[in-house]
Amino acid sequence: MSLxxxxxxxxxxxxxxxxxxxxxxxxxxxxxxxxxxxxxxxFVSRGVSLKGGITMTIPAETFVDVHELQSFLSNKFPNxxxxxRSLTEAGRLSALIVEAADVDEDSLITAIxxxxxxxxxxxxxxxNMGSSLGENFFRQTVxxxxxAFVFMSLVVYATFRAVIPSLFVMLAAFSDIVSTLAVVSxxxxxxxxxxxAAFLMLIGYSVDTDILLTTKVYKxxxxxxxxxxxxxxKTGMTMTxxxxxxxxxxxxxxxxxxxxxxxxxxxxxxxxxxxxxxxxNVGILRWYMGRGN
Amino acid sequence: xxxxxxxFTNWKVIVVLVVLLFSxxxxxxxxxxxxxxxxxxxxxxxxxxxxxENPKPTAPPMSKEIIxxxxxxxxxxxxxxxGFTSKLKSNETVRVQTSKDSYVLRTKDIRPENLGFxxxxxxxxxxxxxxxxxxxxxxxxxxxxxxxxxxMGLLLDSLKERLNVYGLSDIIVTEVRDRPGFFGEGNxxxxxxxxxxxxxxxxxxxxxxxxxxxxxxxxxxxxxxxxITYVCRTAECSGIDPNRGCGTVGGSWVCGFMFSISLSxxxxxxxxxxxxxxEVITEPGRREGYLSEPLKLFxxxxxxxxxxxxxxxxxRAVTDxxxxxxxxxxxxxDALFDSxxxxxxxxxxxxxxxxxxxxxxxRIDTISPVLGSRFISNALLMxxxxxxxxxxxxxxxxxxxxxxxxxxxxxxxxxxxxLGIAALIGWNLDLAAIAGLIISVGTGVNDQIVIVxxxxxRRLSAERVYNWKERIKRAFFVIxxxxxxxxxxxxxxxxxxxxxxxxxxxxxxxxxxxxxxITRPAFAAIVEILIGDDE
Numbered sequence: 001m002s003l004x005x006x007x008x009x010x011x012x013x014x015x016x017x018x019x020x021x022x023x024x025x026x027x028x029x030x031x032x033x034x035x036x037x038x039x040x041x042x043f044v045s046r047g048v049s050l051k052g053g054i055t056m057t058i059p060a061e062t063f064v065d066v067h068e069l070q071s072f073l074s075n076k077f078p079n080x081x082x083x084x085r086s087l088t089e090a091g092r093l094s095a096l097i098v099e100a101a102d103v104d105e106d107s108l109i110t111a112i113x114x115x116x117x118x119x120x121x122x123x124x125x126x127x128n129m130g131s132s133l134g135e136n137f138f139r140q141t142v143x144x145x146x147x148a149f150v151f152m153s154l155v156v157y158a159t160f161r162a163v164i165p166s167l168f169v170m171l172a173a174f175s176d177i178v179s180t181l182a183v184v185s186x187x188x189x190x191x192x193x194x195x196x197a198a199f200l201m202l203i204g205y206s207v208d209t210d211i212l213l214t215t216k217v218y219k220x221x222x223x224x225x226x227x228x229x230x231x232x233x234k235t236g237m238t239m240t241x242x243x244x245x246x247x248x249x250x251x252x253x254x255x256x257x258x259x260x261x262x263x264x265x266x267x268x269x270x271x272x273x274x275x276x277x278x279x280x281n282v283g284i285l286r287w288y289m290g291r292g293n
Numbered sequence: 294x295x296x297x298x299x300x301f302t303n304w305k306v307i308v309v310l311v312v313l314l315f316s317x318x319x320x321x322x323x324x325x326x327x328x329x330x331x332x333x334x335x336x337x338x339x340x341x342x343x344x345x346e347n348p349k350p351t352a353p354p355m356s357k358e359i360i361x362x363x364x365x366x367x368x369x370x371x372x373x374x375x376g377f378t379s380k381l382k383s384n385e386t387v388r389v390q391t392s393k394d395s396y397v398l399r400t401k402d403i404r405p406e407n408l409g410f411x412x413x414x415x416x417x418x419x420x421x422x423x424x425x426x427x428x429x430x431x432x433x434x435x436x437x438x439x440x441x442x443x444x445m446g447l448l449l450d451s452l453k454e455r456l457n458v459y460g461l462s463d464i465i466v467t468e469v470r471d472r473p474g475f476f477g478e479g480n481x482x483x484x485x486x487x488x489x490x491x492x493x494x495x496x497x498x499x500x501x502x503x504x505x506x507x508x509x510x511x512x513x514x515x516x517x518x519x520x521i522t523y524v525c526r527t528a529e530c531s532g533i534d535p536n537r538g539c540g541t542v543g544g545s546w547v548c549g550f551m552f553s554i555s556l557s558x559x560x561x562x563x564x565x566x567x568x569x570x571x572e573v574i575t576e577p578g579r580r581e582g583y584l585s586e587p588l589k590l591f592x593x594x595x596x597x598x599x600x601x602x603x604x605x606x607x608x609r610a611v612t613d614x615x616x617x618x619x620x621x622x623x624x625x626x627d628a629l630f631d632s633x634x635x636x637x638x639x640x641x642x643x644x645x646x647x648x649x650x651x652x653x654x655x656r657i658d659t660i661s662p663v664l665g666s667r668f669i670s671n672a673l674l675m676x677x678x679x680x681x682x683x684x685x686x687x688x689x690x691x692x693x694x695x696x697x698x699x700x701x702x703x704x705x706x707x708x709x710x711x712l713g714i715a716a717l718i719g720w721n722l723d724l725a726a727i728a729g730l731i732i733s734v735g736t737g738v739n740d741q742i743v744i745v746x747x748x749x750x751r752r753l754s755a756e757r758v759y760n761w762k763e764r765i766k767r768a769f770f771v772i773x774x775x776x777x778x779x780x781x782x783x784x785x786x787x788x789x790x791x792x793x794x795x796x797x798x799x800x801x802x803x804x805x806x807x808x809x810x811i812t813r814p815a816f817a818a819i820v821e822i823l824i825g826d827d828e
Contacts, residue, residue: 125660132680133433133655136480144785151781159774194725197786197797204782205736208775212743215771224613235746238690239739245682246735250728253675256425256668259728266732 019283024276026175029182036185044181047190050138052131053081053101054108057257058084058117058124060096069096071117075136076111077103083190087255094255099190101131141196148200149173152207159211169210172273172281176206178270178274194258198265205243206269209236209277217285229286233278244270299642299822305815309527312811313706316713321355326393327369328359332463332488338409339398343389345410350463351719354416359392370414378406419716423723423796426669428662429488433469436481444650445481452485463488475616480763483652509567509602510586523555534617536580539625546628550636551617561610566635569608581605588616654826672727679731683738691745695823700741703816704734710807711800726796733804737777740772740808742746744817748824765817776809777795 010018033047048055070084080103087095096117100108105128113119151172155165177199184191218230247270251263300306312513333339334347341347348357360368363377364387366548381387383405387398398408413427424431434446453466465486483773508516515521525531533539539548556564568584575582583601590600600616624815680701687697711730715722747764786798 057661057664059661059667094667123661123663125658125664127658130653130655130657133435147785148782151784152778155774155777155781186413193794194728197725197728197794200782200786201732201736201779201801204775206778207778208736208739211774211778214773215774231746235742238686238742238746241690242683242686242738242742243735245686246679246731246738249676249679249682250731253671253678255671255723258425258724259675262728262732290390 015283018242018279019287022175022280022283025275026178026280029179031174032182033178033185040170044185045188045190046134046138047192047195048099048101048127048129048134048140049192049194050134050196051101052129052134053099054103054105054129055127056096056098056108056112056124057087057111058096058098058119058198060093060117062266064096064117066096069098069112069117072115073098073100073111076099087257087260095257097257098230110151120194137193141193145177145196145199145203148203152203156211160214165214165285168284169207169214171284172210172276173203173206175276175280176202176269177274180265183268184265189261189264192258192261195261195265198262198269201262202266202269202273205266205274206277209239209273212236212239213277213281214285217282217289222238229282233282235257236278237274240270240274296822298818303815303822304703305818305819309706309812309815312710312807316710316716319707319713319717320418320420321353323355324417326359326415327367328361328415328417328418329371329374330354330366331358331360331391332411332413335407335411336407338407339387339395339400340389340409343396345389345391345396353419353716354421354720355419356690357416358394358416360389360410361410362390364388365390370413374412378408381405381408399743415429416519420667420712421716421719421721422665423721423727424486424488424658424660424665425725426665427488428665429486431487431656431658431660432484432485432654433656434483434652435655436483437653440481440650443571445483448650448652450700452483456485456487466557482655506591508589508591509564509571511821512563512567514564514567514588515556519558520560521554522557525553531636533629537619538760539615539628542621545621545623546625547619547621547633548625548628549617549619550632551615552636553613553615556612556614558610558612561612564606564614565610568602568606571607573604573607575604668724672724676708676727676731679735683735687738696745696820699816699819699823700738700745703741703812704738706812707737707804707808708734710811711803714803714807715800720799721796723796725794729797729800730804731810733801733808737804737808737813738773740813741816743771744768744813745824748820765821768817772809772813776805780807 066084073082081101249265385400389396534549534551537549572585573582582604589602620635622628747768785797
């Protein structure tokens, strides 16, 4: 059987199983987030820009053991929630990122210098944010995400003028966000304001592919439903492939922390989008349209 | 051959070409530009004394004055500049040739290598770099209590004044709110961005309340902060002086202003002491005389104004005193305007001594220029490689250059147009903005793919139920819905986080808008010509 035929077979006969698997995936991710919330009090670790503290970006030419530096600093400032990570540019070490809450700038600088790392004023960057501002930003950006979700639902409804398909589209977008957040949370990445911007972009993108799918299958009438489905899949995959290509390349080439986080979130989100648009949403639509017969 | 002609005479393509031309003019690139650009001129420096003007911070980068040679030695970049100046001795003459004029400077005795210029490598485009890309300090301040619009205006003016007096002119001081006005109050912040300043300088200047002092004959009378308790700005105790009004002096008009201030009792005593031994000078035509020594006002040890003290204040510990001054102009109107401007400036300075509301520094970012310039070259690299990857994917999927190349050109046009708009409105590009640009192109390619697929499918299936226009209309239906969803997602970002993500939201919105309304319709037309007719 050719690829097209086997895909059509899967969509035709096996869609219920696929739908079930995708829902299972969603529940697992949601479950993880709930678990994390119950054990630590937050869904995801927040970086300095969302809770306050200091972020230092130090250009590094020679090798530095980030784990060693992190344990040294954590021992010196036990309440400060310190994290050190390295930034690579196409494989080469290019900078160190040190994040710390509840420590003053000068002590931190002295401590880092004592480890033999050269800190020259004007060569490194330092961002110092008050904790109430950080909290404030966090609440606002979460609020922004909610507002975006609401706007989005309105636009989707205006596009289809039917409640149920619109709900399916929003469910796919919601699943995408939840799963990506779970991955980000699981690997311990610290979310920044830029990361939240990436999530917003992701909502827009995943609704984009869902609208494409739902328009083709639900609103058009030429050819059989499966044929339309297959052509939608082909277009959608190409779209995701090009977006992924741009994002993956940007992730590896960039040496700016802000951009790396945005690209990582988009990368993960785009991959999940493949599942939630082309498996979950397809499955649901199939079921919804089939039950009338 | 016929196809090329049809492509270039299609009106949608012509629109794109015209917009691209405007963008090119707006960006004004000149990669071969040599020299160092003057970013600011220090007060009382050799340069200022020779007549070099301080450039306006809002001027487009390519219009700023460039130093081309010093003493006929060509200066191509920063290395040349510092290499030359480091060899200067005191009291030497330096001939400075710039793109606009030539000046003759004399070096100072102390630190002769400092001619008073803050310079940077000459810009090659009109695009302005945000702080992330050129280094500097960004401070976010929050008033400690609720402020009205008037008070906020006053705060902004005071901060700008302070920074200007200090000698920093490449600054941005604006209010940012974290939600739009109609959504309720939200928080008000003041954002100060200063390129090329260090953190210490900035914290001293705006983190503290500022050093303001008033002296009479070198004795300090009152200082900013606790000494001045109130400065009147309302009509009943400030404005044009009713005792003096306006009149002509020589060939021009002069108007007098006055406003009252309140001193603390201690300051009032000091003022009484300082004035009691002065003489009174009377002027014909004026009812009141004034004292022989003026009241000199100093901000950070530079004299900013000198005022006459009315004679009836001599020796008295008055807590309410009137400050007077004047303004001049060629007509009465001009003199009035000048007078009121001077009054406002003075009130600002006095009030600057005692900031109406305490400001808290909620965030300070110091960004190194070294990292900043690395980000730029990295961003360019990233852009090229990303586009290359996208084209590769397209070639693999469609296997035809006829499809991949127009898509590539459309995406490049979108980037160019957004950059053109950025240069035109003088907006600073930062890292988040660059990220937004890459993303909008990466996902914007989607729209072109939708268009191409509609066109290709028509060829594959035997059915010719829908004609070309129908298909494109349907493709654009999906495109417009997607456009609306992206815009909906980005709008909240314009405000959240005290607008610090505005760059990202703006480039994304602009990129998509330029795409949906300008470049993609042209792309559809090109696709129709290249593919649609091959039957």
